[in-house]
Structure formats: structure tokens, C-alpha cells
Amino acid sequence: MSSVSERLRGRSELGVSLLLAVLGVLVLVDASRIPTDFTQRGPVGPAAVPVAVGVALLVIAVLLARDVLRGGHGESEMGEDVDLSHPSDWRTVLLLIAAFLANIVLIDRVGFPISGAVLFWGSAYALGSRHYLRDPLIAVALSVVTYLIFARGLGIGLPAGPLEGVL
Amino acid sequence: MEALSDLLNGFATALTPTNLAWAALGVILGTAVGVLPGIGPAMTVALLLPVTYGLEPTAAFIMFAGIFYGGMFGGSTTSILLNTPGESSSVITAIEGNLMARNGRASQALATAAIGSFVAGLIGTMLLVLLAPAIVDLAVGISAADYFAIMMLAFIAVTAVLGSSRIRGFASLAIGLTLGLIGIDLATGQQRLTFGIPQLADGIDIVVVAVGIFAIGEALWVAAHLRRRPADIIPTGRAFMSREDYRRSWRPWLRGTALGFPFGALPAGGAEIPTFLSYVTEKRLSRHKDEFGRGAIEGVAGPEASNNASAAGTLVPMLTLGLPTNATAAVMLAAFTGYGIQPGPLLFEREGDLVWALIASLFIGNTLLLVLNLPLAPLWARLLRTPRPYLYAGILFFASVGAYAVNASTIDLVILLVIGLLGFAMRRYGLPVVPAIIAVILGPRAEQQLRRALQLSNGEISGLWSSPLAKLIYLIIAVVLLWPLISRFVLRGRHPLAEAAAGAGVPLEAEPPPADDDRVPEERP
Numbered sequence: 001m002s003s004v005s006e007r008l009r010g011r012s013e014l015g016v017s018l019l020l021a022v023l024g025v026l027v028l029v030d031a032s033r034i035p036t037d038f039t040q041r042g043p044v045g046p047a048a049v050p051v052a053v054g055v056a057l058l059v060i061a062v063l064l065a066r067d068v069l070r071g072g073h074g075e076s077e078m079g080e081d082v083d084l085s086h087p088s089d090w091r092t093v094l095l096l097i098a099a100f101l102a103n104i105v106l107i108d109r110v111g112f113p114i115s116g117a118v119l120f121w122g123s124a125y126a127l128g129s130r131h132y133l134r135d136p137l138i139a140v141a142l143s144v145v146t147y148l149i150f151a152r153g154l155g156i157g158l159p160a161g162p163l164e165g166v167l
Numbered sequence: 168m169e170a171l172s173d174l175l176n177g178f179a180t181a182l183t184p185t186n187l188a189w190a191a192l193g194v195i196l197g198t199a200v201g202v203l204p205g206i207g208p209a210m211t212v213a214l215l216l217p218v219t220y221g222l223e224p225t226a227a228f229i230m231f232a233g234i235f236y237g238g239m240f241g242g243s244t245t246s247i248l249l250n251t252p253g254e255s256s257s258v259i260t261a262i263e264g265n266l267m268a269r270n271g272r273a274s275q276a277l278a279t280a281a282i283g284s285f286v287a288g289l290i291g292t293m294l295l296v297l298l299a300p301a302i303v304d305l306a307v308g309i310s311a312a313d314y315f316a317i318m319m320l321a322f323i324a325v326t327a328v329l330g331s332s333r334i335r336g337f338a339s340l341a342i343g344l345t346l347g348l349i350g351i352d353l354a355t356g357q358q359r360l361t362f363g364i365p366q367l368a369d370g371i372d373i374v375v376v377a378v379g380i381f382a383i384g385e386a387l388w389v390a391a392h393l394r395r396r397p398a399d400i401i402p403t404g405r406a407f408m409s410r411e412d413y414r415r416s417w418r419p420w421l422r423g424t425a426l427g428f429p430f431g432a433l434p435a436g437g438a439e440i441p442t443f444l445s446y447v448t449e450k451r452l453s454r455h456k457d458e459f460g461r462g463a464i465e466g467v468a469g470p471e472a473s474n475n476a477s478a479a480g481t482l483v484p485m486l487t488l489g490l491p492t493n494a495t496a497a498v499m500l501a502a503f504t505g506y507g508i509q510p511g512p513l514l515f516e517r518e519g520d521l522v523w524a525l526i527a528s529l530f531i532g533n534t535l536l537l538v539l540n541l542p543l544a545p546l547w548a549r550l551l552r553t554p555r556p557y558l559y560a561g562i563l564f565f566a567s568v569g570a571y572a573v574n575a576s577t578i579d580l581v582i583l584l585v586i587g588l589l590g591f592a593m594r595r596y597g598l599p600v601v602p603a604i605i606a607v608i609l610g611p612r613a614e615q616q617l618r619r620a621l622q623l624s625n626g627e628i629s630g631l632w633s634s635p636l637a638k639l640i641y642l643i644i645a646v647v648l649l650w651p652l653i654s655r656f657v658l659r660g661r662h663p664l665a666e667a668a669a670g671a672g673v674p675l676e677a678e679p680p681p682a683d684d685d686r687v688p689e690e691r692p
Contacts, residue, residue: 018597020338023345027360043626044618046352050359053344060338066515067334069527069606074335074597079385080204080249081555083394092390093591096563097584100383103567112571113434123560127390138557154221157575158568 013073017065025042026055095126111161112151170300177523182529186229190528193233194535201241202547203558204249208256208383208478209494209604210346211238214562216374217569223505224506225524231502232528235495236288236536239478243280248273248401256438256474259446263466265401265458270462273403278463279416280471281406281537286417287424287472288533291479294428295486296526300576301514302487307368308513312620312631313360314488316584316640318613321490323644326602333651339598342589342634343606354618355471366578371586373501376571377609380600381494382566384590386559391591393555401550406544408464416468419449431480431492438477438493445469482529486510486522489612491555504572600608 031050076084099122106115121139129135150156181190196218201211204619215234219227246257247264249582267276309317326336349360350370361367408416423445430441449469450459459466486491489511491497503510508518515522570583592598619630624630632638646653 008458013596016592016598019592020341021343024514027345027348029573030360034359043621046355046357046359049617052349053341053348056337057341057345060334060341063334064338067332072332072334074332076597077388077594079389080245081289081389081394084392085409086392088391088595089393090391093387094391096387096390097588100567100580100584102562104584107571107580108577116568117569120560120564124556127393127556127559129554129556130405142561142564146564150217150221150568150572152280154218154222156217156572158571159575 014065016074017061017068020057020061020064024054024061024150027054047161054127092128096123099123099126108159109161111163112145112158113140113147113163114161116146169298173300173519173523174296174527176520177525177527178530180225180520181229186226186528187531187535189226189230190324190531191535191539193230194237194539195233197234197237198241198244198536198540198543198547199237199550201238201556202244202550202610203241204245204551205385205558206562206680207381207494208235208238208242209377209498210385211241212495212502213374213377213381214496214565214569216498216505217572218574218653219502220505221501224508227506228521228525229528229531231499231537232525234306235478235499236284236475236529236532239475239681240284240536240540241547243284243474247276247280247467248403248548248551252538256442256477257471258439259442259470260467260474262446262604263463264471266460266462267443267464267467268401268462271550272403272462274406274544275408275412276462276467277403277406277410278541281540281544283302283420283423283468283472284475285537285611286420287427287474287476288479288536289530290424290532291431291476292422292482292526292529292533293480294432295479298483299430299487299526301482301511303515306488309636310615310620310634311623312639313634313636314643315613315616315620315631316637317488317490318609318616319654320607320640320644321484322602322613323491324397325492325605327647327650334411334598338591339600340602340606342593342598343603344610346603347607347610348374353615358492362512364578366455366576368545370611371438371582371607372579373608374505374573375500375579375583376586377494377498377501377604378415378566378569379586380590380593380604382562382663383583383587384594384600386566387587387591388594391595393559394395400548403548406541410463415455415464418452419445419465419469421471422448422452423469423474424476427473427476427478428480431477431494432483434482438474441477442470442682445473453644479529486514486525487512488513489578491540491605491608494601494604497601497608497685499606522560566612567585579626605630 027050031047031054034047068087078084099119102122103115103119106118117136117139120142121136124139126136147160151158151160196215196340196513197211200206200214201208206214212234219230222230242258243260244260247268264276264280267273270351297621322340327333349367353359358368371390426445426448427438427441431438432508446466446469448467450456453459453463453465456465478495481492484492485496485500488498491500500510508514508521557575566583567580571577573579585595590600595601621628624633632641
């Protein structure tokens with residue numbers, strides 16, 4: 001079982017190579033459509049460095065793929081709260097991304113105090129907190145206090161939304 | 168001593184009651200955030216950056232200095248009280264520090280870390296005062312080609328020296344360079360990698376990149392592997408130590424400082440090597456060798472001083488050359504740019520008052536840290552008990568606030584998420600994040616210097632290495648890149664030396680994993 005997942009893991013790392021190669025092609029294609037003849041000032045035009053970076057990306061993609069195929073693999077990062085003995089918990093990650101997207105969609109519509117509370121509560125829920133009274137209360141308090149500190153205290157623009165005038 | 172009178176003027180600017188209050192607030196916020204597990208100094212600085220946006224530059228810098236030192240100290244508190252590897256610079260502190268804490272000497276471990284940090288910060292900042300004007304004098308005269316060479320050295324140093332896999336370091340560097348290309352080319356007005364999205368024309372804000380890679384990437388990564396069982400935290404009282412502890416600590420503090428500062432000041436990459444060297448040195452010199460492995464105070468005092476001295480050292484190239492050599496310095500450089508201030512030799516001429524006020528605030532922040540943190544240690548220890556769902560939800564929350572506050576634009580939040588996912592993938596596949604951050608910030612500057620240099624040499628590529636300084640730097644780059652080959656062929660014949668060095672724990676050869684590729688081509692501009 002472990003050898004299968006180990007091999008899958010090794011193969012998924014080829015995705016990094018693929019990503020680098022795609023990035024490289026993207027950078028080169030983008031560089032090729034920059035008109036260099038008339039815009040160029042001095043011997044190095046706006047496309048030169050992108051071409052170099054694009055080529056470097058492709059070369060690194062190939063070298064990394066070779067390294068992975070020879071059995072090399074990157075060591076996943078450790079951390080205080082990280083336990084690598086379990087497989088990745090994708091459900092939590094997807095729920096977090098959903099909470100994050102909710103904030104993006106809501107912030108200009110209903111204002112930061114509400115969208116921020118949704119973000120915090122959603123994230124806490126995704127991470128396994130199930131205090132159905134305490135979690136939302138903390139989320140709202142944090143969001144409103146942050147709004148007041150930033151918008152009122154520090155003069156940094158966070159949208160109030162429909163709560164404009166209430167807070 | 169012109170520097171000293173400049174410094175006194177700096178103190179005159181910085182030492183107002185309001186500014187002192189900002190510094191104290193910065194230290195408290197910096198320590199509180201830095202103590203939280205999973206948050207290293209670079210992320211602390213990135214997350215707290217928005218708080219300083221609304222302040223005028225002097226007050227912002229003063230608060231910032233407090234955040235910087237607070238974040239550093241917070242990280243070591245975490246590693247002493249929680250024995251799990253956190254940020255790489257405090258891994259060594261954690262070894263003996265946690266053992267001391269387990270033996271009921273948490274207070275002493277925290278005290279020697281705090282006082283050692285203070286001593287190292289004091290000496291390091293003093294050295295910054297003495298060195299900076301001299302380096303600025305030298306730097307004013309160096310050419311665009313030399314600058315380009317120095318930047319290449321910084322790229323290679325952070326990529327090839329750190330981490331276990333060079334090819335993955337270079338992959339990270341290339342990703343960073345690509346992100347740095349996005350936006351309008353300043354020299355010609357051409358759009359690069361903007362894909363017709365108007366918000367990308369100004370480039371991606373560096374704060375968004377840093378917060379995305381550090382905060383979002385880390386939160387998602389931890390979320391995917393959250394420890395099910397809570398880590399055990401050792402309770403602590405007020406930090407204090409006895410006369411005997413002082414007697415055993417002061418030499419390690421000074422030696423650690425002497426090791427740490429040069430590593431930080433030269434672009435030699437991070438605090439890992441000096442903290443490790445300090446640990447090995449103290450272990451060898453200690454009269455209590457038997458205590459090593461059971462919680463020796465020297466093993467905390469030395470590495471912790473070394474860590475802080477190295478952080479102070481990174482400020483030398485950051486302020487005088489605009490050259491960040493670690494993640495924290497990179498985020499600070501981004502912050503300065505955000506205030507409309509461009510670090511580099513001209514900064515000392517144009518905004519001398521501001522720079523010296525900042526340096527004075529480093530002294531103030533360092534002192535406040537000691538005054539506040541010795542009595543507050545038990546409070547910080549309690550922060551370690553923050554329920555993890557709230558902790559990581561809070562990181563996502565404040566990261567969003569910070570990214571949104573930069574331009575009040577939701578596009579930045581989308582970019583933040585994309586870069587956060589990138590940061591997640593990099594952690595998953597062992598791509599170090601520091602080269603990417605350095606490349607995003609330094610890449611565009613390096614391109615500017617390259618084009619300027621080639622303009623001056625009429626497109627003659629040899630103009631890049633015509634000066635002796637540039638030649639020397641390219642030679643160093645070649646040695647760093649070819650080091651694995653050199654050590655394999657040259658040192659093979661001299662086993663005794665290599666073994667003696669290895670026996671002393673000197674990392675003569677950064678052990679590459681077996682299948683790693685050593686023959687990475689130098690990136691040619």
C-alpha cells in the first residue's frame with residue numbers, strides 16, 4: 001500500500017515539472033508578441049529578459065523531471081502544527097478555498113464586516129471547529145472590531161456595505 | 168564620528184512619547200503574532216504590514232522595528248515551549264531550549280534567549296551604524312554592471328546554499344522571476360504577461376505575493392495536515408535566570424553574535440548555518456558537555472544570539488544596497504517601497520533623517536522587547552494554546568484584510584488565492600519559498616540594472632564583467648555553483664581535512680540527496 005502511494009507521490013511531482021514547462025511556454029509566447037523593433041531603447045529590449053526566464057523555466061522543468069524520474073523527491077515542509085503521517089486532507093483545503101472565495105464575492109456587495117465574518121467562521125468550520133454559538137460570535141466580533149480599527153482608527157478603506165452608518 | 172551624531176539625531180526624532188507608544192505596540196503585536204505556531208518572522212511582518220499603512224513614515228518605521236524584533240523573539244518562544252520544528256532559524260534553539268523547558272527550566276531558557284537576543288541585537292545594530300556609512304560610500308561609486316553581478320550573487324546564494332535540493336531551489340527562483348515580470352515594462356511601456364487584465368498592468372503588489380506565499384500557502388498547507396493531537400505545551404513563569412546562568416550565558420551570547428552578524432550581512436543566506444555553527448562551538452567549549460542533550464543553557468544562548476545577530480546583519484545589505492538576503496528583509500524592502508522609499512545608497516543621502524530614525528528605533532524596539540517580554544513570558548506561553556481552527560482562520564482573515572487594504576481591490580484577493588495555492592504546492596513538493604520571494608522583489612531591479620549596464624557598454628556583453636568587482640563576484644558565483652563538483656574531486660584526495668571539518672560539524676558539503684542534480688546551469692541573462 002505504501003509503495004503504491006509512494007510511487008503516485010513521485011509521479012504527482014512531475015506535475016511541478018509540467019507547471020514549470022507550461023509557465024515557460026507561456027512566458028516565451030508572451031515575449032514573442034512584444035514588438036521589439038521600434039519600442040526598443042538601448043541594446044536590450046523588453047523581450048530579452050522574458051526570453052531568458054522562459055528558457056530557464058523550460059530547462060529547469062526538464063532537469064526536475066529527470067531528477068524525479070531518477071527517484072529524487074522534494075521533502076514536504078515541516079511545521080509546528082503539521083503532521084505528515086496522515087495523507088493530505090483535501091476536504092478541509094477545499095472548504096477553506098470556498099470560504100475564501102465567499103469573501104471575494106461578498107466583500108463589495110455586503111461589506112467587509114459581514115464578508116469577513118463569513119470568511120472567519122467558514123474557515124474555522126472547515127478546520128473542524130463546531131461551536132455553533134461561539135464560532136459565529138467570535139467571527140462577527142473579530143470582523144467588526146477589525147473594521148473599526150482599520151477604517152476608523154487607521155484610515156484604511158474597507159467597505160462597510162449596507163452597514164454604512166450603522167457602524 | 169559622523170554616524171554617531173546622525174544616530175543621535177535619529178534618537179531625537181524617534182524618542183517622542185507617541186513614537187514610543189507605537190514602538191511598544193509594535194513589539195507587543197509582533198511578539199503576539201510571532202509566538203503563534205506556524206507564523207515565522209517573515210509572515211509576522213507581512214501580516215502586520217497593513218497596520219502601519221495609515222501612519223506617517225517615521226511612526227510606521229518605529230512600529231515596524233518593534234514588529235521585526237517582536238516577531239523574531241516570538242518565534243524562539245514557540246520553539247522553546249513546543250518541541251516541533253518551526254522556522255528553520257530557530258530549529259537549533261529548539262534542541263536544548265525544549266529540553267531545558269522539559270526539565271523545569273523554561274523560565275531560564277526564555278530568559279537567556281531574550282537577553283541573548285537583546286545583546287546580539289544591540290551589538291548587531293551598533294555594527295550596522297558603523298558599517299552602513301562606509302558601505303554607502305563604496306556603493307555610490309559602483310556601476311550598474313556591478314549591481315547586476317551583486318544581485319546575481321544574491322540569487323545564487325539564497326538558491327544554491329540553502330535547502331537540500333538545488334534544482335528545486337532554482338525552480339522556485341524561476342517562478343519568482345516570472346511573477347516579477349508581470350506588468351508594464353517601465354523602459355518601453357510594453358505590457359508583459361498581463362493578458363489584457365488592466366489590474367495586472369502595475370504588476371503584482373509584493374505585499375500580496377509575500378502574504379500569499381507565506382500566510383495563505385502556509386495556512387492551506389497546515390490545514391491539509393493538521394496535527395490531530397494537540398502538541399504539548401510546557402507552562403512557564405516569568406522569565407528569569409540566576410547568576411550562575413548569566414556566567415554560563417554571556418560568552419555564548421558574544422560568540423553567537425560574532426558568528427551570526429557576518430552571515431547575515433554577507434548574502435550568505437539565512438541564519439541556519441551560523442546558528443548551527445554556534446551550537447557546535449558551544450558544545451565543544453562548554454564545561455558542561457554532559458548537559459548537552461539534556462538541556463544546556465549554552466546551547467540556547469549561543470544559537471539564539473546568533474539568530475538575532477544574523478537578522479540585524481541582513482539589514483546592512485538591505486538598507487545600503489537595497490538587497491534583501493532573507494525572507495524577512497525581502498518583506499521589509501517591500502514595505503519600504505510601499506511607503507515610497509527606495510532602499511539603497513541614495514537613501515542615506517536623500518532621506519537621511521528617516522533612515523537614522525529607523526536605526527534608532529531598532530535600538531528602541533530591541534530594548535522594549537527585553538523590558539516587556541521578560542515579565543510577559545507566561546502570557547505568550549498561553550497564546551500557544553489558541554485553538555488551531557481559530558488560529559488558521561485568523562491567518563486567512565488577516566491575510567485577506569492586508570491584501571485588500573493595499574489597493575482596495577478584489578482582484579488582489581483573487582491573486583492572493585492563486586499565489587497561496589502556489590505556495591501550498593511549493594510546500595507540498597519541497598520547493599523552498601525564500602528564493603521565489605527574493606526573485607519577485609529583486610528580479611525587476613536586476614533587469615533594470617542589466618539593461619542600464621548594456622546601454623552603457625553599447626550592447627557589448629563583456630561590459631557586464633569589465634570591472635574587477637564584477638569579475639570577483641562572478642568567480643564567487645562560479646565556485647558556489649560548482650561547489651558540489653569541487654568538493655567531490657578536490658576534497659576526495661584530502662580525507663583527513665574533510666573528516667576533521669565534518670567532525671567539527673562544519674557543513675563543508677551541503678549533502679545533496681542521492682538523485683539530485685548538481686549540474687544546474689547558471690541562469691544567463
